[in-house]
Amino acid sequence: MRTTHASTHARLGDFTARPRMLVVTGLAAVVGGAGAVAALALLRLIGLVTNLVFYQRFSTSLVAPGAQHHPWWLVLGAPVAGGLVVGLMARYGSEKIRGHGMPEAIEAILTGGSRVQPKVALLKPSSAAVSIGTGGPFGAEGPIIMTGGAIGSLLAQLLHLTANERKTLLVSGAAAGMAATFNSPLAAILLAVELLLFEWRPRSFVPVAAAVAVATVCRGPLLGTAPVFPVDASGLHLTPAVDLLAVVVGLTGGALAVAATWLVYRAEDAFARLPVHWMWWPALGGLVIGLGGLVEPRALGVGYDVIDQLLTGRAGLGLILGVLTVKTAIWALSLGSGTSGGVLAPVFMIGGALGAWEGMLFPRAIPGFWAILGLAAVVGGVMRSPLTGVVFTLELTHAWPAMLPLVIASTAAYALSALVLKRSVLTEKIARRGLHLTREYSTDPLETFFVREVMQPVEHGRLLAAHETATHTRIGALRGSAGALHPVVDAEGALVGVTTRRRLADATAAAAADAEPPVVHAATVECRLAVHPDQTLRQIAHLFAETGLTSAPVVDPATRRPAGVITLRHLLSARLHDLTEEHHRERVLPRRAVAG
Template sequence: MLLITAWALPVGVVSALAAWGLLHLIGLVTNLVFYRRAATGLVAPGLVHHDPLLVLTAPVAGGLVIGMMARFGSEKIRGHGMPEAIEAILTGGSKVSPRVALLKPVSAAISIGTGGPFGAEGPIIMTGGAIGSILAQALRLSADERKTLLVAGAAGGMAATFNSPLAAVLLAVELLLFEWRPRSFVPVVASVSTATVARWVLLGGAAIFPVPVTQPHLSGWVDALCVLSGVTGGLLAVAATALVYLAEDAFARLPIHWMWWPAIGGLAIGLGGLVEPRALGVGYDVIDELLTGRAGLALIIGILVVKTLMWSLSLGSGTSGGVLAPIFMIGGALGALEGRWLPTVAPGFWAMAGLAAVVGGVMRSPLTGVVFTLELTHAWATAPALLVASTTAYALSAVMLKRSMLTEKIARRGLHLTRDYTTDPLETFFVDDVMATNVPVLNGQDHVGDVVARLSRAEEVHPLYPVAGPDGGLVGVVTHGDLTRPAVAGERAGTVADLMCPVGVMAHPDDTLRHVAYLFAEHGTTHAPVVERAAPHRPTGLVSLPHLLRARLHDLTEERHRQRVLPAPRHPVRRSRAGGRGPGRRPSERTNAGR
């Protein structure tokens, strides 16, 4: 852990430099395309009036370039980055090609700089992850250690992009690590910390979208309304996710090569830009207006409708760009629209609630949605209400959609991915809880025929039998199949020692079943004798694969079996006016009727 943490420190710094470079590259392309000047500052395409032909054709040209880069460079640059990082972790041994580290930020800068309605965070996740992975590939590390450095680079890039270290760590835990262990958590935090410090030096440490909220008027009534905000945010998340994959399915049915799809998606971007120019590009200026309560109704509706459509359609075309910034804008617009009818809590409060809700619903990461919103705005006092909105949207999304936007893409590539964190039942059961203790210990000098006859009268047949030597100590094992082979049984000759095998695997009563499962997998077996640690030559039982399944069955029973633990309340029996035990039949009649 300490070695990987030491390597994670420079990974965080390099990831921050990559984030700084990507933001400046996006600014350079945007300035060249829409303002015809050489500058690297981030600027929105729709701040001034542009030639409609430029608005229409620039995204198409950008899509053509990205399609060619993907076909002749690397297909891994397609998409928004996070599913690709997850796939590299799950199936690629956490190995990312150096080519992807170079092409992904360039393609994202071209996509966003020519008007694409995307964010920089998805590409920087892939780029930062590639930086960590490339370093890990140059070292002698395991796949799990490569994964840790990959995620450390991705989280470091995220922290540097948004100045959001806590959200970056949560994103790593909720979406990328697939575990909660010191060996991975500590290096990720180290990388995020160094990336954040580097970001302060390169880009400053102020909030990206500061919202002056000190004492919001929070109450139980506001929390109840946040449930409503969460419901609408969850419905929007479901609709946007469905629209992305409807678009992806529609593009897949086109009779042309996928290289041309981003250009068609660029046409959708251009048409949307003609309707609402401020929906083009990253849109940080629009997010700022939404979160500070300065956006007008026309802009709110334009972003909510046009941005959602052009983002979903273009993302479905397989172009390059992130999802977080568009989600921030769409969620903020939804909340700002609701805030025109909901009671005033603080400037931009309902936009923040909408943002947290849509992030929680789209990405199925409610804590990340809340913390992202708080770190973007520094409106820490709104945390309890935002948690209600984000969790409500998350719950609604989980009920209505089988998978999130990220895991659906993974599933379409033939992988099953669960986001549930639960205790492994194999960790909570010990060998002593499930092992068979009535296993006969055979003597190596016994004749096979006598042993087979004796075992045929036994109540239970075991797959393996320990074999003891003259002193009673464990000297080997013999399988039931070897004992009962027709040739051996027919001869009625030979001793157990002639069929005996060496003891390859032994378990102890205090071993967890998870440890035993690893032993079985490592040695290619399904059963092992159990011996005491203090007396390793004295067999006390047998553990086999069916015993491991008992723990899983217990977990399944706890999940599905419903029962009343406390007794039901007993209602007093009403007496009739005549002094009887109540109206109706006599006690004997009621008893007989209930039998």
């Protein structure tokens, strides 16, 4: 009888996956180049809107709205007008442009099969340019992540690809856009792994890395190769006291991250209770931005110039406190209105301001040192991506000697945020839409156990032979429930099929009615799936899912003789072992052994 050989199926799957990975990598390289161009286009568009609104000139250079004095009515009215335009674009264009981009990309991956509508690729950067260019205190990275992701998704939708391959190209575009914006290839890859891919496998990692590499190379002639916020760290001398104070920066940065995250979603809840359509919310958020701009004009816009002053130690106390209070408030409150803009640049500025303020009390290291640590800490706390926070900061500043205190600060902030908040600012919105998202990665326990370790062995004397008579005594000696699977073998002991106690009983009753001897062969059916002892439980789980079966005989691959039976219940053994290791506490060494 025909059987399905699981190991052959797995080998063929691995073999066919290799050329597919190369094909997707080639496509990802194309997406990477397009992502770099899209990043340049978005930055130029933001510069154009900013110049037109605040300086009444036609230029695409990236300038700050508050770099010079503006009339009060312009500072107050421009963000309101920009919010109104974004609200109209969202209602009559696509609601997907609302928000800061990353939750929307995650949602497209989790629920949409990594499909992004073509109009989103145009509306998202346009709405972000309007929002930021009219004074919105946001960054360009969130919209470019969504735009780059849309480019990758659109290319994938034009081709005959799987959902996983579409996801890989979507993430490739998102990471490429981020890498091109900040000249941060490694941080872009880490963010893709920590937040968007939900896996670390060659099939997705290699294409994403290829896209990021191409985007970073393309950035050279488009935007330059220098770090975005260069810092001279050659004179940095680290001491244990500095490393200890890095913990303080990390904890305060984590506390600020918790407060800002809380404020964003309290604002979102407050807007949801308003008796007006959500289309008007960004305009109301713009009013908050305008009022904040009257207090501290430098808090408006992307603020790259302010970040540079903070990280190089050139910011005064007035600017530091103004950014720390006003920027945090208007960013959190306006983001809760559902307008379009990213979170990274504001987090950079807020974290840098916190560190710069603390640096006035701490020992001097190099100009901007404590601001650098504050930036990494708030990124680690807000985004719950500590490695990304460290690498991002290093690639932005090239302050490589500061790696250890950066790790300490970012990890301390991440730990505090994880202890206090269930979710980050990037994933809370996903949870509020009824989706479950975990960012904790561990080894699958099904991957660490083999079939031979959990299967129910079949004793040689209890094997059913196809030619033997199915007596009531013989049937009663079989273990398990009436529907449990039992292998049937031929005269040489090789598997020929499977049966159950219920089938044997029915066949015995039918044979008795016909006055014929009940033979096991009459109750034997084709074996749809036979597995091997050296396969992992993860492979078996996949095969059960593919075939719809809940049990299968385990056979020796050389002799085809049954060695046992595996069921869904046996797969839970690995999960039980995992739970035991996590929750069971015991003393391994007795006290006497330690004392001796």
